[in-house]
Each structure stands twice: as structure tokens, then as C-alpha cells.
Amino acid sequence: MDVDGSSPEPRSDGGSVAGVPAVPPGDSTPTWRERKARTTGLARLTYEYFERARYEDQVLRSESTYVERDVLGFPTWPHETVRNASIASFFVGMILFLSATMPPHIGPPANPSSTPAVILPDWYLYWSFGLLKLDPLNPELAILGGQKIMADRTYGVLANLVVVGFIAIVPFLNKGSARRPVEQPFWAAVGVGGVVFAFTISLLSVKNLVPMNVDLLFDLTFLLPVVAGVVTYAVLKTMREGYTYDLNRRYYRLRPPR
Structure with missing residues (x-):
């Protein structure tokens, strides 16, 4: 009830009075924004x-x-x-x-008495599993009669420690404040090369499933990261001069030197 005793009328502007529900004006349908506002x-x-x-x-x-x-x-x-x-x-x-x-398919239970033909870790550990297969890089020393100084498995574990240690030390080596790859082409190239190496070493870990010659795959594992890093560095180095020019021009236009 209003002050004068009359009943309130429903409002047509999207609001309500004294609990009376709001109605659209006339017979029109409320728009999406009107419905969203309520x-x-x-x-x-x-x-x-x-x-x-x-x-x-x-x-x-x-x-x-x-x-x-x-x-x-x-x-x-x-x-x-x-x-x-x-x-x-x-x-x-x-x-x-x-x-x-799309629930995942649940296959038959594993048979504990038989070993699977292919044993692989989770996909995000393929790169680490691939480092365990660097047998050709483990040198055979002539002074030991053609024997290896360490087992291939130990060599792979040390390779994991070297790669993880390099990744951990990179933030301490690169102390710049750059936020764009074009500002520091070298470290951008290192990052691209590392990503490509992680991909190629993962393919090496599943070489039995890759339809490619094993020797060619092994060579591409270490060649593609270098090529990707060099190309990235060359492209960003070419773009850096123009980027620096545009950045300085915009900076001085915004804040003229005093």
C-alpha cells in the first residue's frame, strides 16, 4: 500500500515495488541485458x-x-x-x-605373470625416459680394453641430473628484466631449443612406436633443437632493431625527455 492507501502498480522498467514482481513494458519480451540485470x-x-x-x-x-x-x-x-x-x-x-x-575405457585387468612388450611411463616423463636410452653416447675407452667406464643405466641417470640441473640454474644465469623474447634473443633461443629437445627426446623414448629409422631419429633428436635455437635467434635478432626503434619512439612520445 502507498501512503495514500492505493495499491502499487507493477513497474515496467525492470524493478519492483513492495514485492510486486517486475513485468516487461506491455507485451514485449525482456532483452538479454534486462534479464541479466535481474x-x-x-x-x-x-x-x-x-x-x-x-x-x-x-x-x-x-x-x-x-x-x-x-x-x-x-x-x-x-x-x-x-x-x-x-x-x-x-x-x-x-x-x-x-x-x-566420454568416460575412459577400462580394459581387462593386467596379468601379473606376463611382461608387456612395451613398458612406458606417463607421457609427461617421456623426456626423462628418453635420456635413459643414450647408449650410443656412452664412450667405450680404449685404455679399459674397449669397456665403458659406467653402465648405460648409470649414464642415463647422470644425463637426467645434468638436464634438470641446467633447467634449475637458468633463472640464476638470466637476471634480465625482459618480458618479450625479442628483447633477449639468446635466452629465447635457449628456451625454444629446450622445448624442441624435450619433444625429440620424448620421441626417442618411444622409438619402437615411431615409424622412422632409429639412427635417423637419434640424429634428429640432437640436431633439431640446435636448428630451432639458431633460427629463433636469427629471427629475433633481426626483429630487435625495429622493435627497439618503435619502443623508443613511443616512449619519448609519451614522456618527452626533460
Whole structure:
């Protein structure tokens, strides 16, 4: 009831009065934005986050005197929390959907009395398993009568220690503040070469399943990473001069030297 005793009329602007449900104007169907404005919970919070971020970014662009946009930081709550919760909810939903629609096939139980023809670790350990198959690189010393100084298995374990140690020490060797590969072509080339080596050494670990000559595969395992690193370094080195020129020009245009 209103102050004058009359009954409130339903509003047609998306709101409600005294518990009376909102109705669209006339016989029209509410738009997606109108329905979104009346939702609650995580969906509403996510919508408000993106709209607020877009609005603040638009205001900052219109008020800024710089040519490029300023760096805008958002607080952890609710901006970062809502965004991360939305992304996590999406991927969890996708995992549940795939597990419900495409369940994994369960084969027959393993026979403990027979050894499988091919024994492999999990796919993300193929690179480590491939380092255990570097038998041709283990030298046979003439002073020992053609014998190897260590067993092939021990040689593979030491190869794992060398590779893991190199990966662990790289952050201490590269102390630069570059954020783009073009700013430091050498370390970018090292990274590309390492990724390619991880892929090729993984193929070497499953050489019985790869339709390729074993000797050729062994040569490509160490040749392709070097080629990929050299090509990456050459391309980024060529791009660096133009990148530096554009960066300096943009910097001095934004903040002229005093």
C-alpha cells in the first residue's frame, strides 16, 4: 500500500515495488541485458565485474593525455577473485562434461605373470625416459680394453641430473628484466631449443612406436633443437632493431625527455 492507501502498480522498467514482481513494458519480451540485470549470484557478480572494468578502462582512456593506455590495477576482491572463479568454474564444468559424456575405457585387468612388450611411463616423463636410452653416447675407452667406464643405466641417470640441473640454474644465469623474447634473443633461443629437445627426446623414448629409422631419429633428436635455437635467434635478432626503434619512439612520445 502507498501512503495514500492505493495499491502499487507493477513497474515496467525492470524493478519492483513492495514485492510486486517486475513485468516487461506491455507485451514485449525482456532483452538479454534486462534479464541479466535481474540475475543474482556468481553470474551477476561476474557481469558487474566485466562491466565495471570496461567502464573504468573507457574513462581512463578518455581522460588520459598519453597516446597509449595507462596501466590499470584492480583489487583482489572482487575483481581478481570473480575473474579467477569464473575461469575455474568454466574449466571444472568442461572436465565434468567430458568425464560424463566420454568416460575412459577400462580394459581387462593386467596379468601379473606376463611382461608387456612395451613398458612406458606417463607421457609427461617421456623426456626423462628418453635420456635413459643414450647408449650410443656412452664412450667405450680404449685404455679399459674397449669397456665403458659406467653402465648405460648409470649414464642415463647422470644425463637426467645434468638436464634438470641446467633447467634449475637458468633463472640464476638470466637476471634480465625482459618480458618479450625479442628483447633477449639468446635466452629465447635457449628456451625454444629446450622445448624442441624435450619433444625429440620424448620421441626417442618411444622409438619402437615411431615409424622412422632409429639412427635417423637419434640424429634428429640432437640436431633439431640446435636448428630451432639458431633460427629463433636469427629471427629475433633481426626483429630487435625495429622493435627497439618503435619502443623508443613511443616512449619519448609519451614522456618527452626533460
